[in-house]
Amino acid sequence: MGLPSIRLITSYIFDWIILIIVTVVGYVLGRITPNKRPFSLVDPDISFPFTVHETVPDWLLFVLSSGVPAVIIIIVSIIFVPGATVPKNTPASLVWKRKLWELHIGLLGLLMSVGAGFFFVSGIKNMCGKPRPDLLARCVPDLENASKYLIGGFKGEFALGNSIGQLFSADICTQTDKAKLDDGFRSYPSGHSAASAGGLLYLSLFLASKFAVTMPFVATGTSTSSHEVHAAFPSRAASAVEQYDDEVSVPMAGKSADQTIKYNSSIQALRRQAAAPPIYLLVITVAPFCLAIFIAASRWFDFRHHGFDILFGFSIGIFTAIFSFRYYHLPITIGAGWAWGPRSADRAFWAGVGRLGYVGEKDVERGTMVSTNFGRSTDVEASLAAPAGMSYRSPAQTGEPYQDVELNNLNNLNGGHESGSRA
Numbered sequence: 001m002g003l004p005s006i007r008l009i010t011s012y013i014f015d016w017i018i019l020i021i022v023t024v025v026g027y028v029l030g031r032i033t034p035n036k037r038p039f040s041l042v043d044p045d046i047s048f049p050f051t052v053h054e055t056v057p058d059w060l061l062f063v064l065s066s067g068v069p070a071v072i073i074i075i076v077s078i079i080f081v082p083g084a085t086v087p088k089n090t091p092a093s094l095v096w097k098r099k100l101w102e103l104h105i106g107l108l109g110l111l112m113s114v115g116a117g118f119f120f121v122s123g124i125k126n127m128c129g130k131p132r133p134d135l136l137a138r139c140v141p142d143l144e145n146a147s148k149y150l151i152g153g154f155k156g157e158f159a160l161g162n163s164i165g166q167l168f169s170a171d172i173c174t175q176t177d178k179a180k181l182d183d184g185f186r187s188y189p190s191g192h193s194a195a196s197a198g199g200l201l202y203l204s205l206f207l208a209s210k211f212a213v214t215m216p217f218v219a220t221g222t223s224t225s226s227h228e229v230h231a232a233f234p235s236r237a238a239s240a241v242e243q244y245d246d247e248v249s250v251p252m253a254g255k256s257a258d259q260t261i262k263y264n265s266s267i268q269a270l271r272r273q274a275a276a277p278p279i280y281l282l283v284i285t286v287a288p289f290c291l292a293i294f295i296a297a298s299r300w301f302d303f304r305h306h307g308f309d310i311l312f313g314f315s316i317g318i319f320t321a322i323f324s325f326r327y328y329h330l331p332i333t334i335g336a337g338w339a340w341g342p343r344s345a346d347r348a349f350w351a352g353v354g355r356l357g358y359v360g361e362k363d364v365e366r367g368t369m370v371s372t373n374f375g376r377s378t379d380v381e382a383s384l385a386a387p388a389g390m391s392y393r394s395p396a397q398t399g400e401p402y403q404d405v406e407l408n409n410l411n412n413l414n415g416g417h418e419s420g421s422r423a
Contacts, residue, residue: 004342004345005345005348007345007348007349008342008343008344008345008348010348011343011348011349012104012108012342014349015108016108016111019108019111019112019115019116020111020115022115022116022119023111023114023115023118023119025119026115026118026119026120026121026122026123027118027122029119029122029123029125029126030118030122030125030186030191032126033182034125034126034127034128034129034182034185034186035126035127035128035129035185036129036169036170036185037128037129037130037131037185038151038152038167038168038169038170039131039135039167039168039170040165040166040167040168041136041141041143041146041166041168041172043136045133045306046131046132046133046134046135046136047133047136047137048133048134048137048303049134049137049303050134050137050138050303051134051302051303051304054298054302054304055298055301055302056192056295056298061192061195061196061295062195064196064199064200064291064295065114065195065196065198065199065200065292065295066110066114066195066199068200068203068288069110069199069200069202069203069206069288070107070110072203072206072207073103073106073107073110073203073206074103074107076106076206076207076210077099077100077102077103077106078099078103080210081098081099081102081103081210082095082098082099082102083337085336101339101341101342102338102339105328105329105339105340106206106328106339108328109202109206109324109325109327109328109329109339110199110202110203110206110324112320112324112327112328113198113199113201113202113317113320113321113323113324113325114195114198114199114202114320116198116320116323116324117194117195117197117198117316117317117320117321118191118194118195118198120194120316120320121189121190121191121194121195121313121316122191124188124189125186125187125188125189125191126186128188129185129186130185130186130187130188130306130309131184131185131187132183132184132185132186132187132303132304132305132306133187133303133304133305133306134184134303134304135184135185138173138175138180138181138183138184139170139172139173139174139175139181139184140173140174140175141168141172141173141174142172142173142174145172146168146172148172149168149169149171149172150166150167150168151167151168151169152166152167170185187304187305187306187309188305188306188308188309188312189309189310189312189313189316190296190299190304190305190309190310190312190313190314191313192295192296192298192299192304192305192313193292193295193296193299193305193309193310193311193313193314193316193317194313194314194316194317194320195317196291196292196295196296196314196317197292197296197313197314197315197316197317197318197321198316198317198318198320198321198324199292199317199321200288200289200291200292200295201288201289201292201317201318201321201322202321202324202325203288204285204286204287204288204289205321205322205325205329205332206325206329207284207285207288208285208332209325209329209330209332209335209337210337211277211281211284211285211337212277212332212336212337213277213281213282213284213285214277214332214333216274216275216276217274217333218270218273218274292314292317296310296313296314297310328340341359343358343359344358344359344360346360347359347360
């Protein structure tokens with residue numbers, strides 16, 4: 001097991017740098033002067049009082065949406081990974097490689113989810129410049145000279161009790177705290193909602209993946225069309241065994257135990273092929289998402305955002321969380337809780353046009369895949385080009401002309417093994 005190449009390590013360091021830059025840019029966008037949409041002085045939707053003590057201030061939002069998920073990801077990766085499927089006598093170095101890889105990818109995905117959401121929300125806030133529900137309390141408008149700032153709506157004499165339909169520019173505000181006033185025009189979309197959904201929903205997906213918390217499902221390739229698997233007590237006539245209930249099977253005379261096992265596997269009741277996870281695991285998994293909902297709701301009763309602003313911000317967070325999780329992790333229902341393995345060193349920065357992905361060896365197009373039956377692992381710790389039991393041979397060895405080997409390799413992975421049979 002060799003160490004990862006410098007090229008591969010550098011490519012992932014580059015990933016971290018890019019995501020950190022995106023996050024920093026989002027922070028800078030949140031500090032520049034936004035557009036300021038004209039508003040009405042008699043609009044009840046922006047007439048709420050200014051809440052001095054927020055339920056979830058910015059520092060607490062950072063702790064809950066980023067700090068807490070990061071700590072939990074570290075704990076789960078170090079304590080629970082790689083799990084009970086590790087063979088006995090597996091070297092400790094191999095186990096720690098897996099732990100550190102899952103930790104690295106878990107944190108990288110978290111940074112992508114929260115950082116990307118922060119970036120998009122900050123940019124949209126500045127472009128739209130929508131007033132917050134408490135804008136008038138922040139603004140402290142100059143009512144005596146209000147007519148000077150009339151820029152839209154009904155062009156009539158200003159009177160406070162008769163100003164419906166009149167819109168005024170932000171210049172009417174006498175607020176001396178520039179940061180407080182600027183923030184009053186950043187209602188859409190909600191940054192708290194996006195950050196909380198991005199970080200905490202990502203954590204929920206991470207926990208669901210690691211602890212196999214999902215809706216019960218039948219494994220891919222299982223036949224569900226046969227009526228036997230739906231019967232109350234699946235059985236077949238003239239077979240190796242008669243299965244009378246879900247747990248007990250009685251072998252028939254003259255049949256081996258191996259035949260009995262194979263038969264039971266082939267007619268196992270569909271209802272016995274999956275089961276609901278323990279409810280406490282569901283609670284643990286859903287708890288972060290529930291906390292995200294609470295944080296988003298607090299922006300409503302703290303008079304910081306309008307309802308649509310909260311929903312749109314939350315939607316951005318949901319999108320970045322799901323995208324980031326799937327970008328770095330296998331689907332929950334088929335991935336057994338694992339993250340995707342590393343890119344190949346040759347394709348660490350660039351796969352090239354016409355290649356099937358970012359796993360493969362240099363100049364693999366000049367070789368074909370043949371069976372070797374080595375039974376070796378190609379997990380994250382190994383730097384092997386071919387799946388277990390396969391290796392590459394060049395056209396000179398096989399006598400075959402140049403061909404699209406990557407597509408041929410894909411067929412082999414799907415069970416074709418055509419090139420191996422020709423070789």
